[in-house]
Each structure stands twice: as structure tokens, then as C-alpha cells.
Amino acid sequence: MKPAVTSELYWLVLTTLMTGLFWVPYILQRVQDRGLWTALSEPQGSVHTESHWARRMMRAHQNAIENLVIFATLVLMLQATGNGTATTAMACMVYFFARATHFVVYTLAVPLLRPLSFFIGFFAQLALALTLLGALA
DSSP, X not given: OOOOOOHHHHHHHHHHHXXXXXXXXXXXXXXXXXXXXXXXXXXXXXXXXXXXXXXXXXXXXXXXHHHHHHHHHHHHHHHHHTOOOHHHHHXXXXXXXXHHHHHHHHHTTOTTHHHHXXXXXXXXXXXXXXXXXXXXX
16 A cells, blocks of 8 residues: 655655756757757866856756755655644645746846745745744644
């Protein structure tokens, strides 16, 4: 019998998959800018694109990876302790959409929406942490 996938784990899987695909557009742009051989043969990964949007996308991807470590840890701790609630399920869904929005607005250099989407994701993580600490029901 397979264990049920909780809402929190569902959103963690989607967030991980989304983060894992964020590299595709900027690598394709790098190939277009520099050519396939140059883009793939440089061993240090220091071949950069000339496109400002692609460089911003790379930074957004790095930020998503850094925050995924925190989000995943919190979700897995909720799963291990059985402390998931409707609030934590909602926080995980909000986190997913906040990170997707952050990626897009960072790439497009939209002022104000980038930090706003980041903070929404942060507060979703905070809700998970406070639930684990017993400060949020």
C-alpha cells in the first residue's frame, strides 16, 4: 500500500520540478548567443550570455534553489512529524505561486513585484516554521 501524498508534499514536488526546469530558457539563450560548442565545452561554466533577461533569469534560478532548501526542509519536517494542517497546505501552494511569480518578474525586471513576491514566499515559509514550533495552529 502506497502512503498518501499530502498537499504539502504535492506542492513540494511541483516546486522542485519547476525549479529544476528554470535553467532551460537561459541555457538555450546561451547556446543561441555563443553557439552550441562554446556553450557546452567550457568546463568552468563561465560562458555568459549577452542577454540581460537571461542573466536575471540565472540569478532568479539561483535564488529559487537557495530557497528550495529551506522550503523542502520545512515540508519534510511537517511530513515526518505529522503536523500538516489546512494552513500549511495553503502556505505550500502560496509558496509555489510566489516563487513562480518571483522568477517571472525577476526575469522581466518588474520593479516592486520582485521583492513583494519574494516576501510572500518568505512568509509562507515562516508559516510552516511557526507551525512546526507550535506557534501557529
